[in-house]
Amino acid sequence: xxxxTRFDLPQDRMPTSWFxxxxxxxxxxxxxxxxxxxxxxxxxxxADLLALFPExxxxxxxxxxxxxxxxGAVLDVYRLWRPSPLQRAVRLEQALQTPARIxxxxxxxxxxxxxxxxxxxxxAYYNKEAGTxxxxxxxGAGQWGSAVSxxxxxxxxxxxxxxxxxxxxxxxxxxxxMETFGAEVVASPSPTTQAGKKILEENPxxxxxxxxxxxxxxxxxxxxxxxxxxALGSVLNHVLLHQTVIGLEAKAQMExxxxxxxxxxxxxxxxxxxxxxxxxxIADRLSGAKPAMRFLATEPAACPTLTKGTFAYDYGDTAGMxxxxxxxxxxxxxxxxxxxxxxxxxxxxxxxxxMLVHGxxxxxxxxxxxxxxxSAIQFAKTEGIVAAPESAHAIRGAINEAIAAxxxxxxxxxxxxxxxxxxxxxxxxxxxxxxxxxxxxxxPAAEERAMAQLPxxxxxx
Numbered sequence: 453x454x455x456x457t458r459f460d461l462p463q464d465r466m467p468t469s470w471f472x473x474x475x476x477x478x479x480x481x482x483x484x485x486x487x488x489x490x491x492x493x494x495x496x497x498x499a500d501l502l503a504l505f506p507e508x509x510x511x512x513x514x515x516x517x518x519x520x521x522x523x524g525a526v527l528d529v530y531r532l533w534r535p536s537p538l539q540r541a542v543r544l545e546q547a548l549q550t551p552a553r554i555x556x557x558x559x560x561x562x563x564x565x566x567x568x569x570x571x572x573x574x575x576a577y578y579n580k581e582a583g584t585x586x587x588x589x590x591x592g593a594g595q596w597g598s599a600v601s602x603x604x605x606x607x608x609x610x611x612x613x614x615x616x617x618x619x620x621x622x623x624x625x626x627x628x629x630m631e632t633f634g635a636e637v638v639a640s641p642s643p644t645t646q647a648g649k650k651i652l653e654e655n656p657x658x659x660x661x662x663x664x665x666x667x668x669x670x671x672x673x674x675x676x677x678x679x680x681x682x683a684l685g686s687v688l689n690h691v692l693l694h695q696t697v698i699g700l701e702a703k704a705q706m707e708x709x710x711x712x713x714x715x716x717x718x719x720x721x722x723x724x725x726x727x728x729x730x731x732x733x734i735a736d737r738l739s740g741a742k743p744a745m746r747f748l749a750t751e752p753a754a755c756p757t758l759t760k761g762t763f764a765y766d767y768g769d770t771a772g773m774x775x776x777x778x779x780x781x782x783x784x785x786x787x788x789x790x791x792x793x794x795x796x797x798x799x800x801x802x803x804x805x806x807m808l809v810h811g812x813x814x815x816x817x818x819x820x821x822x823x824x825x826x827s828a829i830q831f832a833k834t835e836g837i838v839a840a841p842e843s844a845h846a847i848r849g850a851i852n853e854a855i856a857a858x859x860x861x862x863x864x865x866x867x868x869x870x871x872x873x874x875x876x877x878x879x880x881x882x883x884x885x886x887x888x889x890x891x892x893x894x895x896p897a898a899e900e901r902a903m904a905q906l907p908x909x910x911x912x913x
């Protein structure tokens with residue numbers, strides 16, 4: 453009998469509610485720290501966020517409800533590609549000669565090619581309901597910008613995307629993809645905002661960063677008099693909430709496979725992709741139902757926020773316009789080297805994910821980009837999918853776990869998130885295949901300079 457390797461849910465089993473991890477965190481004895489206003493340094497209230505977000509998303513941001521219903525209009529769009537497949541990587545297992553069983557949840561089947569539409573669709577819907585006419589946002593590698601452009605097109609909202617300059621130049625077809633949906637795409641830092649002008653005055657050759665692009669998008673919304681709202685692709689609670697459709701589906705699919713993961717792996721930039729996969733599982737660890745289940749967050753060695761950062765209050769953007777949040781950070785002025793995993797070039801991480809790392813519930817590992825692409829090539833040759841450079845960090849983590857299981861001669865069930873395809877990342881693969889991919893090192897001196905500019909608030913105990 454042929455062994456089943458793909459596990460699909462019918463559309464009538466697609467989740468109809470998002471899962472909110474915050475009640476589980478509180479019940480486990482961890483106390484979430486409030487975001488602070490960038491000017492007053494006092495806790496941010498819902499009214500402080502109205503210049504950026506519609507009220508419905510603000511209420512989700514602070515919600516203590518464990519389950520939040522997904523609107524019908526959002527479900528209708530989700531059905532274009534959800535539920536996404538869970539695949540057993542049998543050919544990779546054989547190549548590694550490992551007793552481990554490797555599963556991956558593949559989000560590259562979405563129209564935009566990644567997990568990002570899970571929240572982009574939701575945010576566009578809630579903005580449309582609130583009467584928003586235009587959304588400003590940022591994008592690193594272009595996956596978030598692609599998703600927002602598509603979502604805004606679906607709901608009849610204008611869209612402006614500030615795209616990190618390094619990715620703008622490396623991935624021109626991502627820009628074309630966004631423009632196809634009607635978005636205006638601007639290389640960041642740009643001369644169109646005060647934040648961008650300041651960066652360009654200091655360094656005319658700046659390659660940009662997610663923190664800088666966020667500053668430009670936040671400024672655009674905050675100074676619009678309410679006519680423009682801001683959409684964020686990661687970090688905040690409501691964004692991670694929307695992504696939990698990934699993990700909810702994966703739990704049901706692992707049951708179909710008759711397996712329970714020993715370790716759940718994902719790549720982390722701001723944390724939304726990994727949180728979306730891991731949070732429905734990590735709730736079982738926090739409740740004591742699965743205390744031995746492990747969680748591994750992977751990141752680039754050039755931007756090692758979780759592995760070398762500090763757990764502290766910091767601004768979510770470079771210019772200090774966004775609220776300060778308690779997170780692992782390399783400093784809001786830290787500009788990572790222009791590695792090809794543009795979506796992971798962020799100085800901080802989601803507060804909820806940072807809290808779980810700080811509490812010892814999530815491990816973290818950082819990999820160099822040549823090691824990451826080596827694993828991506830092996831995955832492509834065995835499983836047939838050319839992964840996004842960001843997603844390839846999770847592949848690297850999964851392969852390392854499988855090799856460890858082989859060396860220990862033990863069974864191990866590995867689940868990782870394959871957050872997107874790499875069809876727009878051929879330049880990165882070309883550079884790797886022809887020996888042009890530089891091995892970028894993390895610069896501790898740059899981090900030290902950035903950490904010296906942390907906001908003046910009491911340190912976190």
